[in-house]
Amino acid sequence: MALVAGTDAGWLLFYSLAGDLLHKQSIYPAKILKLNFSERKENAWEDAGSDELSVVFPGVIARCDGADLQIMLQKSFQEVKSRMWKDKFEQEDGEDTSSFEKIPLQIWNVSKFSSCVDAAIVGLMPPPLLELQSSQRHYCAITVGEDAVVSAYRLSEDRSRSLVGAILSRGVAATFSTISSLSKILWRSEPSPTKKSRPKPQAFAKTSPLTCLKDSPRKGERLTLSPSGTLAAITDSLGRILLLDTRALVAVRLWKGYRDASCLFVEMLRNKDKASSSSMHLDYTKSDYCLCLAIHAPRKGIIEVWQMRTGQRLLTIPCPKGSRILQPSTRFSSSAFSSYTPLEVYLFNGDSGQLSVLNRHIG
Numbered sequence: 001m002a003l004v005a006g007t008d009a010g011w012l013l014f015y016s017l018a019g020d021l022l023h024k025q026s027i028y029p030a031k032i033l034k035l036n037f038s039e040r041k042e043n044a045w046e047d048a049g050s051d052e053l054s055v056v057f058p059g060v061i062a063r064c065d066g067a068d069l070q071i072m073l074q075k076s077f078q079e080v081k082s083r084m085w086k087d088k089f090e091q092e093d094g095e096d097t098s099s100f101e102k103i104p105l106q107i108w109n110v111s112k113f114s115s116c117v118d119a120a121i122v123g124l125m126p127p128p129l130l131e132l133q134s135s136q137r138h139y140c141a142i143t144v145g146e147d148a149v150v151s152a153y154r155l156s157e158d159r160s161r162s163l164v165g166a167i168l169s170r171g172v173a174a175t176f177s178t179i180s181s182l183s184k185i186l187w188r189s190e191p192s193p194t195k196k197s198r199p200k201p202q203a204f205a206k207t208s209p210l211t212c213l214k215d216s217p218r219k220g221e222r223l224t225l226s227p228s229g230t231l232a233a234i235t236d237s238l239g240r241i242l243l244l245d246t247r248a249l250v251a252v253r254l255w256k257g258y259r260d261a262s263c264l265f266v267e268m269l270r271n272k273d274k275a276s277s278s279s280m281h282l283d284y285t286k287s288d289y290c291l292c293l294a295i296h297a298p299r300k301g302i303i304e305v306w307q308m309r310t311g312q313r314l315l316t317i318p319c320p321k322g323s324r325i326l327q328p329s330t331r332f333s334s335s336a337f338s339s340y341t342p343l344e345v346y347l348f349n350g351d352s353g354q355l356s357v358l359n360r361h362i363g
Helices: 066-081 085-091 163-186 272-276
Strands: 002-006 011-016 021-026 034-038 052-057 060-065 105-109 116-124 138-145 150-156 207-213 220-225 231-236 241-245 250-255 262-269 289-297 302-307 313-318 323-326 346-349 355-357
Touching: 002 034, 011 066, 021 066, 034 116, 052 066, 052 116, 060 066, 060 116, 060 138, 105 150, 116 220, 138 220, 138 231, 220 262, 231 262, 262 323, 289 323
Parallel strands: none
Antiparallel strands: 002 011, 011 021, 034 052, 052 060, 060 105, 116 138, 138 150, 150 207, 220 231, 231 241, 241 250, 262 289, 289 302, 302 313, 323 346, 346 355
């Protein structure tokens, strides 16, 4: 297990639980707004893709494959266990990233319709019509922003680049290098101290805008994905919460009167009698739970739990001022043979510092 952090300068940092720096990589020279880790285990038989880490910037989104992250972390943990990491950092500058192997990633520009304040990659999507079938994949990204409440894009996995563009880019680079060398010979000057430059950001991959919703002065604020990525809850500046079907790209539900609200998806037990039975240990399966949306309305001082997609309100929980709802990036399970681990939401009391789990039983 590792901890991931993003900086205002666009650096992605990986730490062990002991505080050792495992990896450092510059993704894009801008503030990292959000890190999303998605588990793609439910529909693996449909080739839904592997686990992934997406990094959200203002108008930009990047994606790292979970398999590449796992390989990198395994190598880093082996170095920590062999006690070579400490000696390595005593000899090298902490800002030097040449010792870190770069994680393969794709990066896209998603600011065609609006400035992006939040975004997420919701899953795979079919290629465009009249396009030849290839091995490259296409992803669907949902963004929210000021000019467009919600926007959708098709992200191509491989960067499209023409032969002429590749020749020109190499030719220009070689010409510039030659001119620079000649200028140093003709105009000799005192050698300036070498300054470590920031790594050049990766070129954008192909992005195709699909659709957007503009409703001025309404502005999109936050976006939350369901575990499967098929639903997205979007909050806006007018106190509305939009439930979006990310496959069909249509709105399926709308709540009003929830200013400054935050949303998280949660799974709750369907059968109250089965849940309240304590005489014997019960192993619950996925079918015993139903997907719900927890809405924290700080101005009302309550948390509401609504059944998806069009179900009724199941719970209303009062919460003190300064509370927040939180959710871990991955589900915790004791072993691979344990019962199904539901998606949980935690309530954090900012005044007392108490952390409690929301009741998963429908009562």
